[in-house]
Amino acid sequence: MKIVDVCGFYTPLGGGVRTYIDQKLRIAEQLGVDITILAPGVRDETITISAAARIAFLASPRFPLDRKYFAFVDEVAVHAMLDRLRPDLIEASSPWRSADYVASFPGDLPRSLIMHSDPLSAHVYRWFERVAEPPAVDRAFDWFWRRLRGFGTRFDAIVAANGNLAARLVAGGVHNVVTVPMGIEKDLFSPARRDRAVRERLLAACGMGPKATLLIAAGRLSTEKRIPLLVEAATCAGRSRPLGLAIFGEGRCRDQILRAIAGNPHIRLFEPVRDRVQFATILASADALLHGCEAETFGMVAAEAHASGLPIIAPSAGGVADFALQNPALSFRPADAADAARAILALSSAPSRRGRAAGARGMDAHFEELFAHYRHLAARRLAVAA
Structure with missing residues (x-):
């Protein structure tokens, strides 16, 4: 055909x-x-x-x-x-x-x-x-x-x-x-790629020690991804617990996101990682994925994070909702930074990882x-x- x-x-x-x-x-x-x-x-x-x-x-x-x-x-x-x-x-x-x-x-x-x-x-x-x-x-x-x-x-x-x-x-x-x-690429994304050294390097880049929580956000830096909302939520949640947010991406909203970060040393914006093995290692080495877009048709990075054993903190609408709602406490109201901060702080009560999600497609x-x-x-x- x-x-x-x-x-x-x-x-x-x-x-x-x-x-x-x-x-x-x-x-x-x-x-x-x-x-x-x-x-x-x-x-x-x-x-x-x-x-x-x-x-x-x-x-x-x-x-x-x-x-x-x-x-x-x-x-x-x-x-x-x-x-x-x-x-x-x-x-x-x-x-x-x-x-x-x-x-x-x-x-x-x-x-x-x-x-x-x-x-x-x-x-x-x-x-x-x-x-x-x-x-x-x-x-x-x-x-x-x-x-x-x-x-x-x-x-x-x-x-x-x-x-x-x-x-x-x-x-x-x-x-x-x-x-x-x-x-997702099932042979690529797996909890087995978790690397403590990678995690600690990313936390250090965010001015945090190894006992802090490492959140990852990744994707195109466009308005519908709501990265400034994630920055606001992580900043708010960071007042109650030590955490770092590593954002990977590029796009037309880069300057707007840097203004939202406003020098916060615990939130870093990195260039996208195009090497898929390296990205899969970074993803598996985090403690959770933080995602802001309620308009995803599927949510590829959320699916990859799910297969890597990560909890998903994401809106309760759109393609990522299927992953976030597996633990409702980590799901937040779309476009609501305060509720996203609440979901981040709920991470401690999320079930611990048990390896790759069963039935990953x-x-x-x-x-x-x-x-x-x-x-x-x-x-x-x-x-x-x-």
Whole structure:
């Protein structure tokens, strides 16, 4: 089976989509799938990953809100590339322009929309959180829901990675919604990577001794991740118990986060760690993951921390809620720094680690399920055509 993923938000410089794509390219060949990632880039270029996996870049302008990314602007060029690649199924990886281009591609190919982002939760609900509840915001932004409902009729599958998002899509009148939970690199993330020396070095960098609590936050430094809220919560909780917060990431909110830290010696902002083994070691060496975003479609870093044996301190909404709610005391109200501080202080009453979480789902299981569904869609199209 040949799949082309028209991925409008892929960058080689990192991020959750890049992590997902890297694993997709590696696993697809093992599952008998030929995969091409069609992405905007600085120039027309194809990078071969294996005999059955490649990334084809189309020359495109930079995305104005984040210069690490590029943006599709030429529908004709995207369609011409799809004609050359002749896929059996086309994916779109965001509900924006790339989805429009996939929906408008001529022919009767099955197509899928992967909901890698939840724009309403990530942005719009947050913009209006002090003046309106989500149902009122949904009514005001019904143009976006109309867009999603349109995709629900033009795509054979709208793929969500968590049940919360899938339920919201169905309640909003979107058809063809399928829940396919993601997973982690099971051979990489494990409590066995815990390293006392790494833990003590990070605590020392936060001006703390080895008896303090080490919290880790990691990911893109963007507004929806609510890193300043985590800083405020950790600062407040730190008045009651010794703790250090190590934040790993990069992004457009870096200066805002540094202002929030305001010289607090117990909270440090580090560059992202791109070596996956090194990052897995850092994660396993912490005492808990602190996560602030209630708009995750899955929450990859939370899943990785969970597999590493860490308690998860996170909001009670979005993709990370499935992990946080396993210990309700560590779950906090979204956008509530005081309640997040309360959850941090509740960490001492959390169950001690007992090794890797039972039944941790691997990305191989995710792609097996996803590609099996795609084969079913392709077979159904052939049967209808016959």
